[in-house]
Amino acid sequence: MKSIIKPVKGTRDYYPEVMALRSWLYDAAKKVSNSFGYQEYEGPLIESIELYAAKSGEELVKEQSFVFEDRGGNLIALRPELTPTLARMVAQRQNQLIYPLRWWSFGPFWRYERPQKGRTREFFQWNIDLIGPDTPAADAELVAIVAAFFKQVGLSPSDAQIMVNNRQLMETELIALGIAPGQLKEVFRLIDRKAKMERSKWEAYASELGLESRQIDDLKKLLADDELWQKSRALEEFFLAIDALQVSEYVRYAPYIIRGLDYYTGTVFEGLAVNGGLTRSILGGGRYDNLLEDVGGDKLPAVGFAMGDLVMSLVLEELGLIPEDIKSPSASVLVTVFDEGSMQESLRLSDELRQTGLRVNCYPQADKLSKQLKFADRIGIKIAVILGPEEIKQDMVTFKELSSGNQISVDRALAADTISELLDGYIPS
RNA sequence: GUGGGCGUAGCUCAAUAGGCAGAGCGCCUGUCUGUGGAACAGGUGGUUGAGGGUUCAAGUCCCUUCGCCCACCCCA
Secondary structure: OOOOOOOOOOOOOOOOOHHHHHHHHHHHHHHHHOOOOEEEOOOOOOOOOOOHHHHHHOOHHHHHEEEEEEOOOOOOEEEEHHHHHHHHHHHHOOOOOOOOOOEEEEEEEEEOOOOOOOOOOEEEEEEEEOOOOOHHHHHHHHHHHHHHHHHHHHOOOOOOEEEEHHHHHHHHHHOOOOOOHHHHHHHHHHHHHHHHHHHHHHHHHHHHHHOHHHHHHHHHHHHHOOOOOOOOOHHHHHHHHHHHHHHHHHHOOOOOOOOOOOOOEEEEEEEEEEEEEEEEEEEEEEEEEOOOHHHHOOOOOEEEEEHHHHHHHHHHHHHHOOHHHHOOOOEEEEEEEOOOOHHHHHHHHHHHHOOOOOOOOEEOOOOOOHHHHHHHHHHOOEEEOOOOHHHHHOOEEEEEEEOOOOOOEEEEEHHHHHHHHHHHHOOOO
């Protein structure tokens, strides 16, 4: 066996059929982003590690990011997420930008983790953020964008739901249970893990944090209270906005949604895909009003979310929602090369056909015609052009329609017009 | 970081109890000297991931190692 140098662990090779899927997701994200009037942007793929240390623990960044030292001894990270870059970019031009600022991006990220199903070390994410307003309507807009995306890719409300909560509401409620303000962060983490742990272990974890059994019972009741949102003015307004945006069927209140990230300050949400008994998290987002300050800017409210391409693709594939016809197109016309003497003539003709906007291949050598036609058939060429001694002598060209096998010969001067008509189906053979 | 599964032809896989490494698909050629798909015929295909051990004999058993997959952990 030949030993081919292996790809880097956790990367994917984007063969054309895989690339086509990624492009399709990109197109869907772009279409939805544009329809809400968001502008596309991009940041650098590498950042100084300090940018992330400002927000997440430095240890976390060092362990889960690809980090290297540049020649000046600075630690550089392959970006593990976009939000700090966004915060930096906005902070740099904070007084020049026009608010509300609506930006979106779709690009690669890296995390040094053990690859498994739905997770690689290199992946793509759609990020979209609304910066400036701190209103429930702004939160609702982002959630409506998620819903619009779900619709765009064919996910129905029974396939996917957006679960929403509000951290300020939860803080108020937790304090009412007698939990110390200094402990909120840990209890948020506890809530975040409830679904992932066995009940007994979770309860043990809770008492480790110092919660009394009465508090644990109260907390469980709280996390099961689907009407809790009515205690929050912000959530009430949020759901009115969701209603007006006509995406209610995709959106639900969920008291146990809290998100792992520390930087969320208000509304938080998570997109879940449901398929059979399996529930997968496909995106997450929320309000982060302090992040600009963290990177050295003035305080500026913001809300946004990120969606990874990998789990999204997985879900769409399982549900059979990926269209068959998304492969990137090959040429539609092949100009064959009859013999070495006619190569120039074939090249000239292929160039001429390209000038009309057609996707044209010219066979690169004078092979047997059967081989050239077989090639044309296999890569999905619609029309093969034959330019042999007979044609050249009479100043004609022959077109063969691969699907039917029919062929016609026309005057050389009419070649470009005829083939366009053939491809448009104007000349039924 | 922890646990489990799997590595045989380009691909999908087989190989009885340890006994000549195979099939299908693909690829190439021909039937077909200016015509693809179909059919038929022939051909190309391998250090069984790597290294070591046991044995008369190892794809098969044992040890080591590498790689991939799955789950846990983590999840910005």
